[in-house]
Amino acid sequence: MSRWILLACLLLAPLSALAQTSDPAPLQFRDTAEETRFQTLTHELRCVMCQNQSLADSNAQIAHDLRREVLTLMQQGKSDAEIKDYLVQRYGEFVLYRPPLETGTWLLWFGPALLLLLGAVIVWRVLARRRGALPTVADQDEQEW
Template sequence: MLLLCLLLTPVAALAQPATDPTPPQFTDRTEERRFNSLVAELRCVMCQNQSLADSNAQIAVDLRREVLELMQQGRSDAEIKEFLVARYGEFVLYRPQVGARTWLLWFGPLLLLVIGGVVLAHVVRQRGGGQPVADDEDQEW
């Protein structure tokens, strides 16, 4: 088993990130700007923390190609996003729509901040509600 791992190690070292063998062909500068803007707003489903524009994963290459094809078919940005959300879920959007399924994502941090403030105010009131500290006449300052 160890011998097999040692034999396969050089192969893994030679692995290269996926590159698009045929770069996208845009009809005009406006289409290129729209494409770049759109793929910057979409998340790579494999990398999870990179946009489609930044990712070198093979699925990102395929999705970039598919986005361009959908654009050239005349679909709007919203239709392209809906298509990708239907396939991959809300995760593919960097800024998911505010809705019943995503309200906690959008308002959860604010809710936690409010709860923390209420708890902090309650603790401060509990500790501050006691007797005032009496002067210690034996203490020399």
């Protein structure tokens, strides 16, 4: 019985390796300028599945598909702004690594600085209270033992 299982595994292993091939054909660029533009653009876009990786760095299947779509749009003569607008319409502004400064994104842009400022104020107040609570040398001389 175990021989049949081993034989089945040996026969099916090559098929599973073929099924896991995620990007069978490499992207074909017309020239180095197009490749450079593609690399720059895909580093400015976020993978919609991975969330913390650029489209260029992600190995997710959707990232492969989106890279192909970006190249197709480039080869159709679309500008970088048109490609970004197209992806924003489909996936929202989340797809941009640097979303535009708008009313809805001000917290994203200025939130870290506000948190840092708030932390500095809290530390300053805690230190000020501690300085006020510590007895001075004059206070220690007046104490009776």
